[in-house]
Amino acid sequence: MGRRPCCSKEGLNRGAWSAWEDKILRDYIKTHGEGKWRDLPKRAGLKRCGKSCRLRWLNYLRPDIKRGNISHDEEDLIIKLHKLLGNRWSLIAGRLPGRTDNEIKNYWNTNLRKKVKSQQSNLEKCIDKSKANKAPKGDSVEAAARVDDQFHPVIRTKAVRCTKVYLPLQQDDMVADHSLEPMCNDSPSKWVPQDGDPSNILIDFDMKELVLRFEDDFFQPCVQDCQNSGNSADGNVGGGSIWSNEAMQEDWRGRVIQEPNVASKLRTLATFLDSEEEWQEK
Template identity: 85%
Template sequence: MCVRSRMGRRPCCSKEGLNRGAWSGFEDKILSDYIKNHGEGKWRDLPKRAGLKRCGKSCRLRWLNYLRPDIKRGNISHDEEDLIIKLHQLLGNRWSLIAGRLPGRTDNEIKNYWNTNLSKKLKSHQSNMERCIDKSKAKKAPKGDSVDAAAKVDDQFHPVIRTKAVRCTKVYLPLQQDDMMANHILEPTCNDSPSTLVPQGGDPSNFLIDFDMEDLVSSFEDDFFQLCVKDDQNRGNPVDGNVGGSSIWTDEAMQGDWRGSGIQEPNVASELRTLATFLDSEEEWQEK
């Protein structure tokens, strides 16, 4: 047991004398052979036992992101991209959670893909949206409201479920009250667990929902996207075979002005209603 020189965490390993940077094929082989024989875990001790001059964390990362046998290599498919976008809308930068719903994909890969591809698309889409809202704001509001408008755009397009721990925490769904009424979010199905919907700050349009993130995520994929398909059909949208069939983030919609393009209006509120309906139907919400 080492004597700690100061309070706080000690480094995961002494960095001296360790290899850094790209892994060689030889190192990969040693690591994967070792894990095949001894299994994962005990990462701190693993390098010493396996005879690798690497930090334990580095070994873990290499295994999880590259050497695992179930890693799917190659381009992200359109379906996967769609799923990433939807999950990111819902979860934000929770890459590991998102990766958990994409078999064979790693959080690092998805994070990189998002940063290099999707965030750009999102940005250009958002700037289009901001332009639209600025235009309509300029007509209605006095000068000086543009910051407010931008903030509202942000709110509208990032109604993200924020969870730090697995078991939740309150979730904020900034839906309009009439949206909720129209979609039966306030219907008696919720009344059997009275704490599931709690008006926040006296504002009837803001609600906090308690639920178990694990339960949600574990059954999320199939149920949610089946609902998306159903929702699209109800809205008269053709289901194109993509996950969920939703076209809200198609390339065409990302570029140019989607109003007047004949493309279904990006309707995040509708997607959230779908989610809310999904949550409602789960009947697995738990009181804390």
């Protein structure tokens, strides 16, 4: 049994919307409000499918929409949110007032994907170099490499804020390195090994703070080092990738979903992201 199409395609207009179609739709929604998209075209007298009307309204006609000129701040935010959420364009758009998921998706595909990819490859070069050189402990490049190896779970905890998370970290590494301690609001004593397995640590702390510190302070030496050594890293810490590669990122997402004590649905994440008080309380 096949799925019933959303509407009959016969006799319907397709492709670009004309000015008068826009006017009809805008006037209709102004009078009757949004919703009931399936019936809207008939009631409004439009030869369009309901889905098409909805899309046109949400992505183009809505009065609160900002179009074009994505600012540097917005771009930065898109990159950071994309690190956390992946291609969840509607969630990302929800954090950018006046921007639509379609616009952000297009902007990502045409501008940011390449940009982020090149920064990612610079990061990999940087880390490879540091590993090859066996820099002494404490060296910024080595430290950044260790961050890349170990601290991607920090971002993971942000994605499931306020939820206790099992992290596959080596506790010894974390505590022994004093440069990492300020990144955690809670004292390391609150990091409790789970089930006697030292590689699983239960953590529950302020994740936003962690991410900011990670991106803005701790990561900077790596970028500077890249520049000093002739590797261009664009100097954009916020835009630098936290992942060594896409596989690592995918692996991270998969494991989050499977963890028993972690919010198992991304809708939970959406709720969290929509909670302004929580977001700003720290």
